Amino acid sequence: MDGLPASISDTVRAYLARVDGQGSGLITGLYLVGSIALGDYREGISDIDFIALVPAELDAVRLEGLARVHAEMAALGSPFFDGVYVTPDRLTRMPGEVEHATFCVEGDFRPNARCFEINPAAWACLARHGITVRGSEPSQLGIATDPGFMRRLQIGNLHSYWMSWIAQAEAALARKRSDEDMAGSSFSWGVLGVTRIARTVATGDIVSKSEAGRWALQTYPPEWRPVIEDALLARDGRVDRVSLDRFAKSLEYMRFVISQAGETC
Known part of the structure; x- marks a missing residue:
């Protein structure tokens, strides 16, 4: 150790x-x-x-x-x-x-x-x-590997678990008052969670959430840069709360990432 x-x-x-x-x-x-x-x-x-x-x-x-x-x-x-x-x-x-x-x-x-x-x-x-x-x-240890199978399951996870997560987050947003905000930890979890899977789908690599975020900054259109950068800051504990508008934008980003990963099936 x-x-x-x-x-x-x-x-x-x-x-x-x-x-x-x-x-x-x-x-x-x-x-x-x-x-x-x-x-x-x-x-x-x-x-x-x-x-x-x-x-x-x-x-x-x-x-x-x-x-x-x-x-x-x-x-x-x-x-x-x-x-x-x-x-x-x-x-x-x-x-x-x-x-x-x-x-x-x-x-x-x-x-x-x-x-x-x-x-x-x-x-x-x-x-x-x-x-x-x-x-x-x-x-x-003779650990089993099957990159193609892993990729298919990861894409399935994006379209099942993560699309459900997005829907629940959208419902939570709808219940918020205009003067409220959202937890930075949830913001980071969503943004970097789907990004890490998208990185694996695209390259086969197993990477950290932070590495996936840095990859996304170089891969996705510039309009998503503020969302990704804020997620990385939240991952480091430097953003505790995010506005409702910013959180809503993160859900748009997640849908975009999932749609892009789906196109590569």
Whole structure:
């Protein structure tokens, strides 16, 4: 864990102490993915994302142990330590559109539940950028890759999850008074979320939200530059609130990005 911020190293050590305290061999591999692996971790903003390997399907006793571990981790406060538990053989198969697994999201431990964190992009991130804390290097894990399948699923995600997100955001905007504003975090989440997927659809690369934003500045028409720049500022924690007009413009941008990605199907 050399070179990682102290907050990350301390959190990982706290997790390992707790998980190993549940009995030896509970996890055989631990890999950091997400913003840390992609060089975009933001202190006080980002979560710590992981993929953990378990030697066999988790039984009731081990699930109870992991539930205790994540309850204790959540009690420590931010950053969240979120990730999925899979057997090594699962990494050798491409994830489908619907997956179930044991995982933790925003401190909430969910055993054997539908898991959106298992997807082709997550596998690609681990294979290309994963940081090894315990276990074999990602290159030795036989991680399944299928760029074409990943691209199709990403486009589907834009037209399903993200179009629904936009519709909900538009409804929230309509309920606002003219003197109100919107959270910068939601603004950044939407703008950079669709942009990152669009970058993957266009190039096959797995990149951070910030890198996707910088790519968008060079790729999309100049009229969208203010929206993208504000999203990058919000990503850095330098924009806390945005006006209703600016948020509405961000939704226009998101629709534009999705329409462009759709044209490349």
